[in-house]
Amino acid sequence: MVNISLILELTKRDFSDRFAGSILGSIWAFIWPLVSLFIYIVIFGKIMGGKLPGTSEFYAYSVYLTVGLLPWTAFSNSIYRSTSVFIDTKNLISKIKLSLPALLIYIILSETITYVISMGLFFIFLFISGHPFSSRLILLPYLFYLQQLFAFGIGLLAATLTVFIRDLKEAIGIMLQLWFWFTPIVYIQDILPEFLKKVMIYNPAHVIISSYRSIFVFNDSPPYGALIILTIITHCIILIAYLLFRSLEKDVRDLL
Amino acid sequence: MIAMLVIVLWTVLFVITGYVSWKKIVSHIKVYLLIFYNAIYLAGVFLIFSFLKA
Numbered sequence: 001m002v003n004i005s006l007i008l009e010l011t012k013r014d015f016s017d018r019f020a021g022s023i024l025g026s027i028w029a030f031i032w033p034l035v036s037l038f039i040y041i042v043i044f045g046k047i048m049g050g051k052l053p054g055t056s057e058f059y060a061y062s063v064y065l066t067v068g069l070l071p072w073t074a075f076s077n078s079i080y081r082s083t084s085v086f087i088d089t090k091n092l093i094s095k096i097k098l099s100l101p102a103l104l105i106y107i108i109l110s111e112t113i114t115y116v117i118s119m120g121l122f123f124i125f126l127f128i129s130g131h132p133f134s135s136r137l138i139l140l141p142y143l144f145y146l147q148q149l150f151a152f153g154i155g156l157l158a159a160t161l162t163v164f165i166r167d168l169k170e171a172i173g174i175m176l177q178l179w180f181w182f183t184p185i186v187y188i189q190d191i192l193p194e195f196l197k198k199v200m201i202y203n204p205a206h207v208i209i210s211s212y213r214s215i216f217v218f219n220d221s222p223p224y225g226a227l228i229i230l231t232i233i234t235h236c237i238i239l240i241a242y243l244l245f246r247s248l249e250k251d252v253r254d255l256l
Numbered sequence: 257m258i259a260m261l262v263i264v265l266w267t268v269l270f271v272i273t274g275y276v277s278w279k280k281i282v283s284h285i286k287v288y289l290l291i292f293y294n295a296i297y298l299a300g301v302f303l304i305f306s307f308l309k310a
Contacts, residue, residue, distance in 0.1 A: 138260060142301050149294075224306035228299045235295035242287060 003098050010089075010106035015113055033118035037125065040066045052217070053188065059129055060217060066122055067212045068185040072205065074115040075147050076176045081107045082155025083162050083169045090256040100252065101245060104155050108148050115144065136215045139222065143215075146231060147208045153237035160245045163252045179205060204230055259308040263301060270297040 019028045045062030052060040082104045086093065089103055126133070162168045183205045189197060200206050207230050211222035245252070274293050278286055 136305075138263070139305060142298065146298060149298075221306070224302050227302045231295060231299045231302065235291050239288070239291055242291070246284070 003096075003102070006096070006098060007102060007106050007109070010103075011109040011113070014106060014110045029114070029117055030121070033114070033121055036069075036118065037066065037121055040069060041125065053190070055217075057131075059131070063126070063131065064188075064213060064217050065186060067216045068209045070115060070118050070122065071144065071147055071209060071212055072180065072183070072185055073118075074111045074144075075151050075205065075208075076180065077114075078108050078111045078148060078151035079155050079158065080169075080173060080176060081111070082151070083158040083172045085155075085159050086163050086252060086256060087166075093253070093256055100159075100249070101156055101242065104152055104159060107155070108152055112144075112148065132219065134215055134219045136219075136221065139211075139215060143208060143211050143222070143227075146227065146234060149238065150204060150208075150230070150234045153234055153241050156238070156241035156245060160241070160248055160252060163255050164248075183209060185209060201226065204233070259305060262304050262308065266297070266300055266304060270294075 015029070016026065019025050022028060024031070041059065041062040044065055045059055052064050057063075085103050085107060086100060092098075093100065093103075158168060158172050183203055184192070184200070189200065189206075189210075192200070207223065207226045211227060214220040214222040270293055274290060277289050277293070281289065
């Protein structure tokens with residue numbers, strides 16, 4: 001059964017355990033994103049002088065970089081940490097009868113908290129720097145919801161298979177590294193060769209990140225058609241992952 | 257403003273439908289149903305936006 005209070009408790013513990021025993025405690029949850037934003041905005045934007053072609057805005061590249069990196073970090077961490085969630089919580093699984101797919105939710109929630117804090121700080125920067133806000137910003141939660149659903153689907157597939165093939169966690173880590181550099185996150189799409197530009201429309205991470213950029217950087221409509229197709233693909237992946245999990249659930253519990 | 261209102265109504269409709277289905281159905285079909293509802297809901301949100309904000 002889905003135990004909501006248990007998931008919330010696991011989320012709380014996952015978040016507080018990271019800073020357990022430290023003097024500053026949960027303040028570190030704000031320091032980490034603040035330092036990341038400092039790197040993206042000051043180091044890449046100001047000191048290294050990163051510029052975005054076609055825009056005259058001083059912080060355009062910093063904004064471009066940050067709206068790519070913050071969602072990617074939440075997305076990749078959600079997938080990578082989900083991969084070993086059944087193995088990491090095997091003591092809990094053997095003691096309490098609970099729905100295993102629901103265990104992935106606490107990781108997604110924990111990464112969401114980090115993302116919300118980072119985005120909150122980023123919005124403060126945008127506000128101070130006088131960056132124009134688009135009314136399309138109301139799409140932001142839906143974009144994030146879609147990306148985390150996609151991460152959930154991939155994560156559930158990976159978590160189920162990792163119980164049988166332990167090497168999968170390392171393989172997923174490598175795959176995420178390749179995926180990161182294959183997606184225009186730190187660079188612009190224009191520098192890619194023609195054949196890669198054509199392939200890029202099949203990259204789900206690119207669809208999501210280019211949607212964030214349409215809203216934040218280019219003040220334009222996100223690719224709605226691609227987002228609808230991605231929504232359908234995401235739910236198909238979740239469905240396949242759940243069917244696979246259901247067919248292997250007994251073996252998963254036995255092996256754990 | 258209109259887009260916002262339509263999205264809120266769309267969300268309320270799916271939250272109620274999802275909640276009632278989840279509570280009333282006991283078997284595993286409710287999970288598949290929830291995935292289906294969620295796909296319709298999210299695709300609908302992007303579709304509403306594309307029509308109202310284009």
